[in-house]
Structure formats: C-alpha cells, structure tokens
Amino acid sequence: MEQALAHTKFHLGYFTKFGPPAWRAESDRTHGDDWWTGQHFAKLGRRLEKSFFDFMFFEDSVNVSRVYQNSMDADLKFAIYTPKHDPLQLLPYLAGQTERIGLIGTASTSFYPPYLLARALSTADSLSSGRVGWNMVTSSERDAARNFGMDALPSPIERYDRADEFVELAKALWDSWEEGSLVIDQETNTYIDPSKVHAIDYVGKYHRSRGPLNTLRSPQGRPVLAQAGASDRGRDFAAKHADAVFALTGSGIEEMKALRSDLRARAKSHGRNPDDLKIFWATPAYITQGGGPVDRSFSDSEFVRIVAWWSTFFDLDLSNYDLDNPMPEGVTAMGHTSMMNQLQTWGRDMGVTLRQGLTMMAQGSDEIGIAGPAEKVAANLVAAMDEVGGDGIMILSNDVGNERFVSSIVDELVPELQRLGVVRTSYSGATLRENLRAF
Numbered sequence: 223m224e225q226a227l228a229h230t231k232f233h234l235g236y237f238t239k240f241g242p243p244a245w246r247a248e249s250d251r252t253h254g255d256d257w258w259t260g261q262h263f264a265k266l267g268r269r270l271e272k273s274f275f276d277f278m279f280f281e282d283s284v285n286v287s288r289v290y291q292n293s294m295d296a297d298l299k300f301a302i303y304t305p306k307h308d309p310l311q312l313l314p315y316l317a318g319q320t321e322r323i324g325l326i327g328t329a330s331t332s333f334y335p336p337y338l339l340a341r342a343l344s345t346a347d348s349l350s351s352g353r354v355g356w357n358m359v360t361s362s363e364r365d366a367a368r369n370f371g372m373d374a375l376p377s378p379i380e381r382y383d384r385a386d387e388f389v390e391l392a393k394a395l396w397d398s399w400e401e402g403s404l405v406i407d408q409e410t411n412t413y414i415d416p417s418k419v420h421a422i423d424y425v426g427k428y429h430r431s432r433g434p435l436n437t438l439r440s441p442q443g444r445p446v447l448a449q450a451g452a453s454d455r456g457r458d459f460a461a462k463h464a465d466a467v468f469a470l471t472g473s474g475i476e477e478m479k480a481l482r483s484d485l486r487a488r489a490k491s492h493g494r495n496p497d498d499l500k501i502f503w504a505t506p507a508y509i510t511q512g513g514g515p516v517d518r519s520f521s522d523s524e525f526v527r528i529v530a531w532w533s534t535f536f537d538l539d540l541s542n543y544d545l546d547n548p549m550p551e552g553v554t555a556m557g558h559t560s561m562m563n564q565l566q567t568w569g570r571d572m573g574v575t576l577r578q579g580l581t582m583m584a585q586g587s588d589e590i591g592i593a594g595p596a597e598k599v600a601a602n603l604v605a606a607m608d609e610v611g612g613d614g615i616m617i618l619s620n621d622v623g624n625e626r627f628v629s630s631i632v633d634e635l636v637p638e639l640q641r642l643g644v645v646r647t648s649y650s651g652a653t654l655r656e657n658l659r660a661f
C-alpha cells in the first residue's frame with residue numbers, strides 16, 4: 223500500500239533586536255519596556271525554548287540614521303534603527319538565563335577587527351555550552367562607517383571580499399586550537415598540549431593575523447555562521463561559509479524555490495554538503511482570533527516610518543523620489559542592492575509604484591499566507607515548506623512583539639505546527655549546530 227507523503231519538517235527561528243520590542247504594535251506598545259536590562263529577552267527566550275525554537279536571532283546596526291531628510295529626527299522619534307544595544311553582550315547573559323535555545327547575534331565584518339570578534343564569539347560559545355551563532359553582515363550604512371573613522375563604506379562587492387577574508391581568518395583562528403588541546407593533567411604538569419595549538423600566520427589583502435587565539439576551543443569549534451546576503455556576491459559568500467541563511471519571502475514561492483536551489487548548488491560547488499546549509503524564511507505571522515483578514519495597510523505616519531526605514535536600509539533618501547511612481551531605473555543603493563533591483567523590476571514589469579513596492583516588501587509575501595487563525599497560518603506555512611523544500615521559518619517580531627504577539631506564536635501557532643508533525647517537540651542535539659542538522 224502506498225504511504226501518504228509526509229510533510230516537510232522545518233526549523234523555527236525568532237527574529238528580534240536588542241531594542242524596544244513592541245513600539246510599532248497595534249496595542250500594548252510599551253510591552254517589555256525594560257528591555258535594556260535583558261530580562262525581557264530572558265523571559266522571551268525561556269518561552270521560545272518551551273516551544274523548541276532552534277534559535278532567537280538579534281539583528282543589529284551601529285548607527286543613528288541620518289539618511290531620511292538628512293536628519294536624525296525620524297530615526298529617534300519613531301525608534302526605527304535606534305535605540306539598539308549590543309547583542310554580543312546580551313548573548314552571554316541569555317546563555318545563563320536559558321538552557322537549550324540557540325542565540326544568534328549580529329556583528330559587522332566591516333568594523334570589527336577579526337581577532338577581537340573571533341575571541342568574543344568563542345568566549346560566548348563556551349559560556350553557552352555551544353549555543354551561539356554569528357550573523358555575518360557587511361553593513362550598508364554610511365552613518366555607521368562614520369562612527370568608525372571612515373568617510374564611506376567600500377562598494378558592496380569589496381565589502382564581501384573583505385568579509386570573505388575576515389571569515390576565512392576567523393575560521394583559521396577558531397581552528398588554531400585542535401580538539402583535545404585542553405589536557406589539564408597534573409601528573410605531567412600539562413594544562414594545554416602545545417602541539418595542538420598553532421599560529422595561523424594569515425596574510426590577506428585586507429586582514430593579517432598571526433594567531434593562535436588565546437581562548438580554548440569552544441564547544442561548537444566555531445559559532446554557527448548565519449548570513450542574509452541576497453545579491454549574487456552575497457549568495458556566494460553565504461554558500462561558502464554559512465550554516466544558516468536568512469532570506470525574505472517577498473517575491474513568492476517560485477523565487478523562494480529558485481533561491482534555495484541556487485544556494486544549495488553554490489554550496490555544492492564550494493565542496494560542501496548542501497544539507498549543511500539551512501535557509502530560514504523570515505516572515506511575519508499575524509494570528510487573528512476570529513478568522514477575518516488582518517488589515518495590513520499602513521497609516522500615513524507608519525508609512526513615513528517605513529520610508530525612513532528603507533532609506534536607511536538602502537542608504538538612499540527615498541523622500542527624494544515620487545512615491546506614486548515606479549522606482550527609477552539606474553538609481554543604485556549602497557546596501558541591499560537586491561531589494562533595490564526588486565523594486566525597479568516590479569516597477570518596470572508591473573508598474574508597481576514605490577509606495578506599493580515598499581508596502582509589499584514591508585509585509586512579506588501573501589503567497590505563504592501569514593495572516594489568519596493559527597490553523598490557517600500553520601497550514602499555509604506547511605504548504606509553503608512542502609513546495610519550497612525547507613528549511614526553516616523565522617518569525618519576524620521586530621517592533622510588534624507585544625504579549626499578544628508572543629502568545630499567539632507560542633500558545634497558538636507552534637502547538638498547531640507540532641500537531642501537524644512538522645516542527646520539533648524536543649531538542650535533538652546538545653548544540654545549536656546539531657539542532658540545525660537534525661530534528
């Protein structure tokens with residue numbers, strides 16, 4: 223007898239930032255308003271852990287934005303990019319407040335010295351018993367560059383070239399302590415076996431380091447590496463290095479499928495097993511009680527916030543363009559080039575205006591059905607993952623993560639996904655990397 227085809231199992235991640243968690247929510251906007259103490263995220267982490275999320279992820283940036291209308295006002299008033307505290311400081315605190323959930327923080331290859339970051343992440347991986355990940359970003363904000371003594375950032379391609387070297391170097395540093403290097407043997411008076419710790423003598427075009435690290439080899443050897451580049455160069459960087467890729471769903475199922483198979487093919491061409499690279503689709507999830515559709519249009523002041531937000535994202539002041547016409551061709555963004563190309567393509571092929579395009583990008587793809595009662599959203603996510611092939615869903619909570627939102631995810635959506643047998647009901651591994659590789 224033919225067996226019914228099982229659904230594709232998938233992983234769960236939770237997207238947030240070390241900043242105000244709910245300032246754009248419809249109600250209860252002051253929820254978690256002592257976020258800077260870290261306690262809000264500790265509580266959140268414990269709840270997500272009960273739902274067996276693979277990880278919570280903290281996006282980050284290091285600037286107060288002045289791109290929109292050449293002023294900091296919109297950023298500060300609407301709390302768009304600012305305030306954000308340093309997620310790398312938060313991870314060790316959360317490591318002590320949670321037990322199993324993975325903890326992924328963002329840090330920029332354009333600003334950190336590689337040795338310092340490799341050491342900080344190794345330390346955090348040890349503190350968390352192997353639950354730490356690093357979202358490797360190259361940053362795209364000129365305002366951030368100016369905070370580090372640069373007038374501007376290098377071009378996107380050069381940023382990725384530097385990042386490639388950075389990560390190669392960091393990997394060499396993490397591997398500079400072999401497994402078994404820690405001995406702690408009183409009889410031979412040996413704490414560390416010197417034959418198992420090596421200089422790396424890395425000399426690249428952009429970075430140099432003698433090594434080795436002065437931290438012990440961490441439980442995962444190196445942190446889980448995550449990345450979200452979508453351009454050709456960004457995909458190649460991800461395929462070469464990343465354990466997890468964060469991607470948007472904005473262009474729908476066919477594009478999601480194409481991106482996944484492209485990334486897997488690229489991983490293979492780098493000599494990797496494509497199954498070691500997991501793609502997490504970043505998606506909002508609006509669980510409604512009654513079953514009616516959710517109003518996802520934006521008020522005028524919310525839309526100002528969105529335009530200011532994308533201006534910073536693109537490092538291009540969108541207030542200079544007509545919102546009710548397509549994004550002009552030939553305009554280049556300093557950051558998120560693939561999203562700018564998307565806006566221009568939509569404009570050229572479908573007459574989508576800048577206002578419509580930004581709204582579509584801010585809302586995520588309708589195709590994967592992100593609004594409705596838990597049963598409906600769960601069924602849509604399952605159908606999308608069946609179609610796309612995997613590998614994970616990362617729930618976007620940024621600025622809407624009030625109590626109602628969190629409980630709609632952990633008390634309604636996840637139990638339904640568990641009932642359908644598509645997400646885990648226990649942690650299978652001891653480390654984040656092990657969890658990503660098995661259910």
Ligand SMILES: Cc1cc2nc3c(=O)[nH]c(=O)nc-3n(C[C@H](O)[C@H](O)[C@H](O)COP(=O)(O)O)c2cc1C
Binds near residue numbers: 283362449453
């Ligand atoms: C889900 C997701 C999360 C991201 N998180 C960050 C972040 O925390 N910090 C950052 O500077 N960029 C972040 N980015 C931007 C990416 O690192 C990358 O610059 C962007 O996707 C554009 O890639 P591209 O230049 O290859 O087109 C994120 C992107 C996505 C889709």
